Amino acid sequence: MDxxxxxxxxxxxxxxxxxQHFAGKTxxxxxxxxxxxxxxxxxxxxxxxxxSVTTALDGNAAWEFDRFLTRxxxxxxxxxALPAIEEIRPGVESWLDVENPSGTLTLxxxxxxxxxxEHGFHLAPGGWDGHDLMxxxxxxxxxxxxxxxxGVGAVRTGENLNDQRAQVAAEAPRGSxxxxxxxxxxxxxxTFALRARFPDAAITAxxxxxxALRHAYAxxxxxxxxxxxxxxxxEDSGVDSDxxxxxxxxxxxxxxxxxxxxxxxxxxxxxxxxxGDLLISEIAPYATQSxxxxxxxxWETENRGEPYWREVMDMDLPHExxxxxxxxxxxxxxxxxxxxxxxxxxxxxx
Amino acid sequence: MSGGDVPERPTYLGSDRFDxxxxxxxxxxxxxxxxxxxxxxxxxxxxxxxxxxxxAIDEYVPDxxxxxxxxxxxxxxxxxxxxAVLPQDERLARELGTVAG
Numbered sequence: 001m002d003x004x005x006x007x008x009x010x011x012x013x014x015x016x017x018x019x020q021h022f023a024g025k026t027x028x029x030x031x032x033x034x035x036x037x038x039x040x041x042x043x044x045x046x047x048x049x050x051x052s053v054t055t056a057l058d059g060n061a062a063w064e065f066d067r068f069l070t071r072x073x074x075x076x077x078x079x080x081a082l083p084a085i086e087e088i089r090p091g092v093e094s095w096l097d098v099e100n101p102s103g104t105l106t107l108x109x110x111x112x113x114x115x116x117x118e119h120g121f122h123l124a125p126g127g128w129d130g131h132d133l134m135x136x137x138x139x140x141x142x143x144x145x146x147x148x149x150x151g152v153g154a155v156r157t158g159e160n161l162n163d164q165r166a167q168v169a170a171e172a173p174r175g176s177x178x179x180x181x182x183x184x185x186x187x188x189x190x191t192f193a194l195r196a197r198f199p200d201a202a203i204t205a206x207x208x209x210x211x212a213l214r215h216a217y218a219x220x221x222x223x224x225x226x227x228x229x230x231x232x233x234x235e236d237s238g239v240d241s242d243x244x245x246x247x248x249x250x251x252x253x254x255x256x257x258x259x260x261x262x263x264x265x266x267x268x269x270x271x272x273x274x275x276g277d278l279l280i281s282e283i284a285p286y287a288t289q290s291x292x293x294x295x296x297x298x299w300e301t302e303n304r305g306e307p308y309w310r311e312v313m314d315m316d317l318p319h320e321x322x323x324x325x326x327x328x329x330x331x332x333x334x335x336x337x338x339x340x341x342x343x344x345x346x347x348x349x350x
Numbered sequence: 351m352s353g354g355d356v357p358e359r360p361t362y363l364g365s366d367r368f369d370x371x372x373x374x375x376x377x378x379x380x381x382x383x384x385x386x387x388x389x390x391x392x393x394x395x396x397x398x399x400x401x402x403x404x405x406a407i408d409e410y411v412p413d414x415x416x417x418x419x420x421x422x423x424x425x426x427x428x429x430x431x432x433x434a435v436l437p438q439d440e441r442l443a444r445e446l447g448t449v450a451g
Binding site: 007008010011012014015016018019059065067068069071072177278303 | 364
């Protein structure tokens with residue numbers, strides 16, 4: 001998609017990326033160092049960690065401005081990206097009008113989204129579909145100008161969001177799959193990583209956001225990706241039972257409440273054939289992370305429009321998977337780190 | 351205003367007023383950057399068109415008349431910003447002194 005912006009819009013978005021980059025690369029490490037010096041033996045529990053970091057860094061300029069600037073950028077991305085995409089609307093609408101599709105797009109005209117979906121996710125005005133071009137505004141403009149140089153959430157400043165998706169796709173146990181279903185596909189970044197890894201698989205991508213699906217559908221056409229996009233909640237996908245040999249989702253779980261996650265796991269179990277694989281990428285458990293890092297991540301809950309983050313991080317995913325009937329459950333950091341953090345499981349064979 | 355549908359915006363710098371001032375500063379920084387970016391683009395386009403090179407701008411030494419104009423504007427700019435802390439009657443007297451004619 002041609003995302004050449006006029007000067008003011010381009011420079012304004014690039015400025016946000018520079019600010020977030022500075023906060024992540026300079027201010028946050030300085031705050032981390034100050035905390036480490038002040039509290040050489042931090043507590044283990046999250047509530048105690050939050051109290052410890054808040055107390056130890058009270059009045060610390062690097063910490064306070066890192067948090068302030070991170071919040072400011074998170075709000076400002078919409079203030080800048082939505083007018084920017086409006087200025088190029090004719091070109092974007094033309095691009096979204098797919099003449100030669102590669103796969104299908106099934107929108108649910110009478111869809112009633114789950115109540116949890118209406119919250120102010122990521123501080124987006126009106127939520128995921130608060131603007132009819134929100135999909136390309138986020139996935140093209142914000143990703144390119146702000147998130148890639150600046151980082152977001154668990155993705156540290158300077159890390160490559162697309163490389164991480166490719167790494168996760170490569171963690172699926174088998175070298176090939178017949179039918180893959182992805183939940184929470186958004187604009188398809190992980191979906192395309194699955195396509196690249198499994199060129200012969202039939203891929204169905206399930207997503208609630210119409211704007212994201214339209215964007216993904218147009219991207220798929222340009223790359224001949226052969227993907228079937230379906231508008232549905234992950235917990236009620238409409239996919240036939242016992243029909244997929246791989247179900248995958250990438251940073252979906254922390255976007256929905258814990259109870260909805262249990263239904264999503266049950267849905268994954270239902271649509272997987274016996275012996276089928278489940279591949280999940282999410283934020284690593286806080287027990288694997290430093291106290292400071294855990295508090296930085298937890299901060300997303302009240303400060304960057306992630307209303308379910310804390311309750312989902314409190315879930316014991318391997319336990320939940322076992323409760324849902326899965327076996328051979330493994331959780332680990334790709335490459336030995338903590339992000340991407342992968343959990344794999346299998347539906348028992350008959 | 352909170353951003354998105356989040357009902358309350360937290361405070362980060364110890365008070366809402368400090369946060370508000372910091373937001374004004376970040377917005378000013380942004381406007382300054384947009385202007386600098388535009389200036390750089392303008393220089394590039396003028397250079398490409400053969401009107402004036404970036405090197406010529408870098409190496410320009412103001413002649414006497416230009417130096418006088420620059421010095422006056424520089425003094426006025428400094429006085430307005432740093433003098434914002436002065437009493438109103440002094441600020442008014444300064445500005446009345448700049449009335450042309």
